[in-house]
Amino acid sequence: MTLRTGVLAAAALFAVAGPAAPQTQWPTAPLREGTLAFDARATVGDFTGTTTTLTGRMTGGPALADVRGWVEAPVRTLVTGNDRRDRDLNQSMESDRHPTMRFELEGVTVVRRENDSTLVTLAGRLTLHGVTRDVTLPARVVPEGAAVRVRTEFPLDVRDHGIGGLTRAFGLLRMQPVITVRVDVVFEPTAGPAAAAVPPPPAPAGTRPGSAGRFPG
Numbered sequence: 001m002t003l004r005t006g007v008l009a010a011a012a013l014f015a016v017a018g019p020a021a022p023q024t025q026w027p028t029a030p031l032r033e034g035t036l037a038f039d040a041r042a043t044v045g046d047f048t049g050t051t052t053t054l055t056g057r058m059t060g061g062p063a064l065a066d067v068r069g070w071v072e073a074p075v076r077t078l079v080t081g082n083d084r085r086d087r088d089l090n091q092s093m094e095s096d097r098h099p100t101m102r103f104e105l106e107g108v109t110v111v112r113r114e115n116d117s118t119l120v121t122l123a124g125r126l127t128l129h130g131v132t133r134d135v136t137l138p139a140r141v142v143p144e145g146a147a148v149r150v151r152t153e154f155p156l157d158v159r160d161h162g163i164g165g166l167t168r169a170f171g172l173l174r175m176q177p178v179i180t181v182r183v184d185v186v187f188e189p190t191a192g193p194a195a196a197a198v199p200p201p202p203a204p205a206g207t208r209p210g211s212a213g214r215f216p217g
Contacts, residue, residue: 025060025061025062026058026060026061026062026063026064026066026067026148027058027060027146027148027187027189028057028058028059028060028189029057029058029060029147029148029187029188029189029190030056030057030187030188030189030190031054031055031056031057031058031071031185031186031187032147032186032187032188033052033054033185033186034052034054034056034071034183034184034185034186035050035051035052035054035182035183035184035185036050036051036052036054036073036078036101036181036182036183037049037050037051037181037182037183038078038156038179038180038181038182039179039180039182040175040176040179041175041176042174042175042176043174047080047081047082047085048080048081049078049079049080049089050078050079050080051073051074051077051078051079052077053073053074053077054071054072054073054185055071055072055073056069056070056071056072056185056187057069057070057187058105058148058187064108064110064118064120064141065107065108065109065110066108067105067108068105068106069104069105069187070102070103070104070105071102071103071183071185072100072101072102072103073100073101074095074099074100074101075090075093075095075098075099075100075101076090076095076099088165091165092163092164092165092166093128093129093163094129094130097130098128098129098130100127101127101128102126102127103124103125103126103127103135103183104124104125104127105122105123105124106123106124106125107122107123107124108120108121108122108123109121109123114140116142116143117140117141117142118140118141118142119138119139119140119141120138120139120140120141121136121137121138121139122136122137122138122139122150122152123135123136124137128158128161128163129158129161129162129163130161130162131160131161131162133160133161135154137152137154138152138153138154138216139151139152139216140152140216140217144186146188146189147186147187147188148186148187148188149184149185149186149187150183150184150185150186150187151182151183151184151185151216152181152182152183152216153180153181153182153183153216154180154181155178155179155180155181156178156179156180156181157177157178158177158178158179159177182216
C-alpha cells in the first residue's frame, strides 16, 4: 500500500510539473547592417536623406521586454542626392560640433503579434544636434533565423532638437520642420550557441498600441 501510494504521488507530481517549457532567448548581438533615412518636404521639392553607415548593439534576455541596446550614425554620412543640399544639411545640423545621431533603448513594450513579427513600442533617448530627448517609437520586430530585424517609422520635429537654418535665399527656399524618419536595422550574433534561431514571443493578452505613431509595414 505504501509503495502504491508513493508511485501515485510521483505520477501526480510529474503530471503537475510536466516537461520544462522552452524559453525564448533573445540574443546579444552587434548590428550587422542597417539604413537610416528621412523624408522631408521643401518649397523646391520633397527629398530624402539616407545613410547606411550605422553601428550598434542589442543586449538580449529571456523576454523581448528585457532587450536593450543602441544605434548611432555619423551625421556627415547622410546624403540627399544634391551636394549643395548636403552642405546646407551639415551646416544646419552643425555636424562639426555634433557629429553623431544616437538612439539608446531603455525599454520594450510588446503590443501584439502579427504573423511572424511582433509590434512593439521602444522607449528610449534620442540624441540629435547635441540635444537628448525621451521618445517612444512604434516598431516591428522580425526574427530572421539567428538575426533580429527592427523597423521603425516616426515623425520628428527638428526644432525639438534645436535645429534651425531651415530657410535659405531670403525665405524663398524653406524646408518643413517635421520630417519622417525611417530606420531598418538587423542585429546578428557571432557564430556559436547564442546564434540559434530566435522563436517569436507569445502574444500578449489585452494590449493595444499607444499613440506613438503608426507601425512600420
